[in-house]
Amino acid sequence: MNQHYPFQLTPLPYPYDALVPHIGTETLHLHHDKHLQTYVNKLNEALQPYPAYHRWSLRRLCSKYTSLPSSICTEVRHNAGGVFNHELYFACMCRGGKPPQGKLETQIDRCFGSYSRFCEKIKLAASNQFGSGYAFLVLNQYNKLSIVTTANQDTPLPRGLRPILNVDVWEHAYYLDYHNLRADYLDNWINVIDWSEVEKNYLREL
Ligand code: MN
DSSP, X not given: OOOOSSOOOOOOSSOTTTTTTTSOHHHHIIIIIIIIHHHHHHHHHHHTTOGGGTTOOHHHHHHSGGGSOHHHHHHHHHHHHHHHHHHHHHHTBOTTOOOXXXXXXXXXXXXXXXXXHHHHHHHHHHHHSOXXXXXXXXXXXXXXXXXXXXXXXXXXXXXXXXXXXXXXXXXXXXXXXXXXXXHHHHHHHGGGBOHHHHHHHHHHHO
């Protein structure tokens, strides 16, 4: 995720049918190969005429888009966010995920009461996100875990929050499998969270 221009599509870290029956093969093909690829392409197109920003990392572009020229500020906000959010989303899923362990489990218990309380809380936040967006598990400035949401392709990075897990609630993430039933998608997404990957993110961000 610390790449620079020109950005490239990160391959899906598991087979396209790995998350069946929770998330279908066709959904993953469209979501990764079409939607994410489009964000990568549009980000590169926006940055191409501006070599001054070709060394900026994806995180820096997401955090500091307001300091870019106004001609590309919005494009970068949408498309760098689109790349960052999708890479995190795809990286944090796997087949047959096990519940969190170790230091992260302790922190989840401390901050949310229990793992099941955490699950209820992030599903509620994601359900209540009006329209397109994401729910995130983040580390705040006090190194405490909390849940936040963003609209569209915004990330929590400009707020100084460090995301370690997210769930995409754009309709393209679930419509083929669940039609309009976002809550059913969220119940299933919980089953494919790759907590070993989330723990790596957590330890890296501490
Ligand atoms: Mn998406």
